[in-house]
Amino acid sequence: xxxxxxxxxxxxxxxxxxxxxxxxxxxxxxxxKSITQAQADSVRAEASIRQQELDTHKKLFFAxxxxxxxxxxxxxxxxxxxxxxxxxxxxxxxxARLDFQGNVNRYFSYRLLTDFAGxxxxxxxxxxIKIRDYLNFTIGEAKIPFSIENQVADRKLEMPDRSQVVExxxxxxxDVIGNQNGRDLGFQVGGSLLKYANHYLLDxxxxxxxxxxxxxxxxxxxxxLAGRLVVHPTKLLGIGGSFYSGTGFYxxxxxxxxxxxxxxxxxxxxxxxxxxxxxxxxxxxGAVNRxxxxxxxxxxxxxxxxxxxxxxxxxxxxxxxxxxxxxxYVIAGTYHFNNWSxxxxxxxxxxxxxxxKTNNIGSIQYQIxx
Numbered sequence: 301x302x303x304x305x306x307x308x309x310x311x312x313x314x315x316x317x318x319x320x321x322x323x324x325x326x327x328x329x330x331x332x333k334s335i336t337q338a339q340a341d342s343v344r345a346e347a348s349i350r351q352q353e354l355d356t357h358k359k360l361f362f363a364x365x366x367x368x369x370x371x372x373x374x375x376x377x378x379x380x381x382x383x384x385x386x387x388x389x390x391x392x393x394x395x396a397r398l399d400f401q402g403n404v405n406r407y408f409s410y411r412l413l414t415d416f417a418g419x420x421x422x423x424x425x426x427x428x429i430k431i432r433d434y435l436n437f438t439i440g441e442a443k444i445p446f447s448i449e450n451q452v453a454d455r456k457l458e459m460p461d462r463s464q465v466v467e468x469x470x471x472x473x474x475d476v477i478g479n480q481n482g483r484d485l486g487f488q489v490g491g492s493l494l495k496y497a498n499h500y501l502l503d504x505x506x507x508x509x510x511x512x513x514x515x516x517x518x519x520x521x522x523x524x525l526a527g528r529l530v531v532h533p534t535k536l537l538g539i540g541g542s543f544y545s546g547t548g549f550y551x552x553x554x555x556x557x558x559x560x561x562x563x564x565x566x567x568x569x570x571x572x573x574x575x576x577x578x579x580x581x582x583x584x585x586g587a588v589n590r591x592x593x594x595x596x597x598x599x600x601x602x603x604x605x606x607x608x609x610x611x612x613x614x615x616x617x618x619x620x621x622x623x624x625x626x627x628x629y630v631i632a633g634t635y636h637f638n639n640w641s642x643x644x645x646x647x648x649x650x651x652x653x654x655x656x657k658t659n660n661i662g663s664i665q666y667q668i669x670x
Contacts, residue, residue: 369402374455374669383660393417434491445505445528446542448566450482459632460665464615465592469583476550476585480513499535511546519549538568558586573600589619607634623653640669
């Protein structure tokens with residue numbers, strides 16, 4: 301009987317903070333001769349050890365919130381060397397992000413993603429309403445449903461840099477509306493349909509957006525429409541397409557509403573060791589037609605550790621102009637130290653039509669997450 305009493309006391313002490321009331325209980329049990337002094341001292345000693353272990357694993361700080369949330373983040377530090385006159389090699393902080401996510405209940409969730417590299421900005425700020433697998437709503441600032449490479453998180457990219465055509469036509473660094481990190485303010489609905497065996501055969505997303513970019517109000521009364529549809533013949537293979545239709549004030553003259561339309565086709569195959577991805581995107585900005593495509597492959601030479609990657613990446617910023625295309629040949633390697641730390645090295649051989657200058661770029665990027 302005493303063994304069960306001691307076990308109960310030990311469990312109680314493990315769940316408490318070794319409060320004074322618990323000592324009172326032990327003293328009372330000693331007084332009633334339910335346990336001995338030696339047994340009580342043994343319980344106190346073991347509980348003290350367990351409390352020290354709990355204290356050791358406590359977080360360094362606490363946040364009092366109405367509901368629990370998850371906070372993660374990561375930093376990317378890069379060194380670039382460029383074979384181009386006038387370009388300076390050096391280090392930079394590529395990204396420094398904090399990510400807050402949480403569930404209010406089984407139907408409602410939220411996300412707030414911020415970046416402190418360069419000018420601090422909010423990237424994601426949205427709420428999700430998850431009705432069923434086939435019907436989910438996203439309201440706020442989030443990635444537009446266009447292009448498969450745009451959907452891949454920056455910290456999960458196989459290579460440090462996205463393809464030229466994605467940067468130019470998916471609201472990123474060289475888009476006519478400026479770098480919006482592939483995001484916009486709006487409302488979208490999506491989900492997965494037709495479950496077969498262990499996967500869904502169809503994924504869809506469609507949304508209505510301002511078209512002006514992140515953290516800004518719309519600059520016209522027109523709203524932009526975007527959508528993406530992907531068919532999965534097998535769990536590992538996705539074949540799909542996406543579109544974007546919109547207008548906006550950009551370029552010269554800025555007082556004119558210009559068309560900003562895009563279409564894309566995509567293919568993606570991925571298993572534990574092999575990656576195959578390709579995408580073609582065509583865009584029309586005002587009177588200018590642009591197009592490009594890429595093909596990328598990767599293979600884990602050491603499973604889950606070292607991945608070797610190759611990419612062919614070509615882009616034409618104006619199809620009406622001859623000898624205007626830029627083609628990149630990229631070789632890269634990524635070494636994963638563990639699931640929260642990796643280093644990526646790339647070398648890009650750049651060929652610009654009509655330009656005989658050397659523009660090759662190499663980079664080494666280290667990423668650490670928490």
